[in-house]
Amino acid sequence: MGDERHGDPKHSGAVDPVGQGGVDTFTNPGLPPHPPRITDVDPKAEKRAERQVMVLFIISVIGTVLFFFGYFGVGHTGIEIGTKLRLQNTLIGLGTAFAMLGIGLGIIHWAKALMPDHETAELRHEIAPESQRAEAQEIIEQVLEESGMKRRKVLRNTLLGAAAIAPLPAIFMFRDLDRSQLGAHDMVDRLRHTMWSEGVRLVRDPSGLPIKAADVQLGSAFHVIPEGLNELHEGKLNEKAKAVVLLMRLPKDKMKVSPGRETWNVDGIVAYSKICTHVGCPVALYEQQTHHLLCPCHQSTFDLTQECKVIFGPAGHALPQLPIKMDDEGYLVAQSDFQEPVGPSYWERG
Template sequence: MSDAHESHSTELVAADEPIANPGLPEHTWRPTDVDPAKERRAEIQVSVLFMLSAVCTVLFCVSYFVFDIKDNWSTVGGLGASTVALGLSLAGALLFVGIGIIQWARKLMGDHEIVEMRHSAGSNESERASALADLATGIEETGIARRPLVRNTLLGSLALLGVPMILGLRDLGPLPGDKLYHTIWGEGTDEHPMRIVRDGIWTPILASDLEVGDLVNCQPDALMNPERYGIDPSEVEGTNAQIVKSKASLILHRMNPADIKPGVDAEGNSRANWDVNGIVAYSKICTHVGCPISLNERTTHHLLCPCHQSTFDLSDSGKVVFGPAGRPLPQLPITVDDEGYLVAQRDFDEPVGPSFWERDYYER
């Protein structure tokens, strides 16, 4: 072996060992490392910061319910009481827990230099064991096991920080209650059953006017004539009108009565009387993600959703024959009134639109 090669090998071996004195200044111990009184005082300071974080979190929750979002008494920048209270309390909760962790690290956690040798490949078993030992040492040096006050106040403040996030979910919108289960089709009376009208022109539909193969987009007459059905007009105005219309959107399709395969309703009763001489009514809202449907295959009575190609068989209780939809289209039982106009017998017997957790399903 040449002298140059031996010299290079010696340098490599030497590089594997730590430098005895890398030139760092002598370590200076912190006051909390040498004075138990100052250590205890620092521990109390950190715990107080964590408790202040918890107090701010509680204030956030109180402010959320106490201050109305419409309260707009003048503040800096013209912000309302709710905005200021929620912003300051949440900022304080995050700020105090952050400062507490920083002070904990600066004053109470281990404070000495550690040398770690680098390796070029995966660690062997002894190195892995050493790493776990170092981890245990690090946890020990944080003092979390022997400082229950710091540990418990930290865990308490962090646990409470989840509460504002949960409360914030309420601002995604009002809770629907049972509104998803009902539409305005059920608002008709014995004297005035809910008429089905053409969408856009709002004219009632005579059963005799529809021919085999026709597909008509429809809405409830109550959107234009709420008083006729004893409905407060404010319930079908502005935003409310859009909500009512989106849930009540309907399609009528006429086919040969012999093509219809009556299913059963939620109570197991036959749907044989749900159509009028081959005219069937279904929700226009796809049960996949709520797209409006109107693409009709006239000869097969299949209705295709343009969004994701879910296909429903209108001759067979709206069952899914293709695509990602997981439920049939809800069917509306219909009949005719004394003047021959199409009307709803009652509301849908299941929620319209996409699936949700609480929604039940029954075979048809």
């Protein structure tokens, strides 16, 4: 039995039940007092905040200009290709970062320091097509006035300038992805032909040292390029992107060789394109125990014992195999170019 001496909630008075003489309503306390910001009471602080916002917008403009300098200007300099590529990537990255951060931080600082920050609560109601159009226009005018877009012309103009050119870097970068003017057959032809041909030696990347068959042991993996690639002055990166291969040695009893490929390996030494057939990322991870190759971008997995057949992931095609042989000096050389286009499987698309 309940006893108020022991804290029975029904009789101790600790609980005030609703509808039994207790208070079942409460007064809306309203919004808390609004503390003014320093920019609301100090004209100098307001001017200082305006200058800060303007500087951020100008930084955004400078970032966009920096992007275009790196994108278009660096390519015409006479510096070597490696340094040129690093400088170009640095300028493009910094330019894009400053362009986006400048305009983003500028808008945030404007809103927090200069735009009205008082809280309001309004009932939601439908706006009639005609009768309340004037009221809606008045609200818009009030927003523009409170935001300072009309009276702060310098801020408004720098914002418009930064916002107008900030998207241009993205437009130019996405434009470079458009290869429609080449046509599907042109795309395939560009990926079908590489620097590999009959008699071209397999050399280590990046040293350029030729590889003997005796150098390739079970479980080892070599990153390989065609001999002569390092001596190219123009188009070196494009050629390397297509021609780079992985060289490994397997126990011959674990290899499943398709008809017609019996002579494409040298005593279990095989060479496969390093370019993933999904979107072209470099396949660089070799698991010795399972003989699997892994693309780190989207985890496509290729089984080396089954001629790099896809066993997991989004890749839609096995890695192309490079036919190799051993020359009279014991060095590994190519028998021919790849027998199919390398890289993403464009040739399988309609």
